[in-house]
Amino acid sequence: MTDKIFSKEEWLGGLEALRKTYGVFVPVKDGDFHTFMPFDKGNIPDFDYQNSRLSPKSVVYPQSERLFEYTLDKADSEADIVKESPKDYSPRAVVGIRPCDVQAFQIVKRNFDNPEYRDPWWVQHFESTTLVGLGCNEPCSTCFCTEVGGGPFNQEGLDVLIFDMGETYLLRGLTDKGEALLGKITGGSPADDQALKNAEDLAASASKKITSSIPTDKLKEKVTNDLFNAPFWEEIAFACLNCGTCTFLCPTCWCFDIQDEVLGKEGDRIRNWDSCMFPLFTLHGSGHNPRDNKFQRVRQRFMHKLKYYVDKYDNGVQCSGCGRCVRYCPVNIDIREVCNLMNNY
């Protein structure tokens, strides 16, 4: 573990140079919001931000990814035979990612990379990505990472952690991947004891700013069917529009669909994010829909995150406390309130 101090100019110059060996993704101001984009001439990083509206999960798990390709041209002897599409697994760095979004990758990893299953694409994208996290000096009012196993300076899953010290950045290499990235950035000076203490103080004071109390301790012992049949689901779902915003913004939602698209005689097989909020998600060809009602879909989302996942992996909830679904739900459905209801039922 190395701790180095960089001036902000020095660090920005280092990032520019880093683009020779990494695809560098940074938060860029985009209208009223921030979005993770490749750092190039048009996209200037802005690290003075709270969090991006869309989580950076798409760097590892693209919203749409071409898996396979084929030709439909019957004159071609290879017609209809599916081939893997080329993919880009060159090294990438996500710089400025918040610790909650890094924790979200750890949550999704349990689904896509475990002893029984390694997702052919997610795993390779993830392994080629270096996560350079930026601690949160000023968490949002909707943040609750501390309640779900994380924290504004949580180091778990990060390769590098950045402390914004005002005039300077303190960079902490946490893994071999992270040290390798830092090794490519010239300049900086070793952090002295005072700087290290200041960094720890910064982290401690940030944690105290998160005041939400969201107990999750009793979820595991609850009987699934009791929660499933609890009286509050209709009321929670009452205003839901089934717009799917919560699932698309969520850094821990991983459900997908696989679709074919054809242009002329050339076809692609594409994996797209999907959402359990949509009736089509479960609709059978026959017209039968086992999850036909809105409240059933809302219940599915919360039960998956806060009960089924908890039971299956015994490693906390499927939520990193980023608060995006709370901030951007058009009808103010609040996972913190739902979690409270479930935990106390």
Next chain:
Amino acid sequence: MNQPMLEDSPYLPKWAEITRIEQLTESEKLFEMRLANGEPLGHSPGQFVELSVMGIGEAPISVSSAPTENDVFELAIRRIGNLTTAIHGSVTGDRVGIRGPFGTPFPVEEARGKDLLFVAGGIGLIPLRSFIRFVLDHRDEYGEVTVLFGARNPSERIFLDELEQWEERDDIIYLESVDKSGPGWKGNVGVITTLFSQIHVDPSRTYCIVVGPPVMYRFVILEAKARGIPDRQIFLSLERKMKCGIGKCGHCQINHLYVCQDGPVFRYTDIFDLEEAL
């Protein structure tokens, strides 16, 4: 940029050729297929495949042939959605993609030496036929075999030649009924549960295997229980919109279970209290 092909990717379809097509009813066709690599499909009765029609997509289809049938396999398909309409337009020699087989099989081994009561409603006979044919190919390894088949009307009966053969065989009991009679129909009329009064079962040694539309399960299970068949000897196959086939995409999730992986064949005791399952 480029990397080796993922030959063992669970998402990469193997290509197969349609070797025979048979019109079963107005809306169902049977497709016999052979994998291009010459290998057998390697399925067990009750499993399904993800069938690709390139340019259209994929859909889960249960295998209707028994694994005893060498290097070809059969999918019987109702024309009802995008993919099934597309496959109905295909001709012998066309290429399709196959992933799988996926999912849990019927209790082929556990039920060996026991009596079997098959209950099929409508195209529920398609997956069940795989097990029935397997049992008929290994007839001396199983006890009494009874097949109950119910269709909405006579024109929706499928595999007519086989139904006739089953009726003629003296080593199995075959009974059928239609919900609504039609021209020339002389058989039973009534829902499938009305056939239960015509059969005798030894409940302790009977395995009841049920496949049909969602509404049928509730009533057939009641009949089976009334006959004293233990819950753990009742098996059923659930239908869901299964996409990936390996428990990852989320479409077929019922509470903590994934139908594509934990099912589609379930032991009744494993799902009797599973909300949203039946």
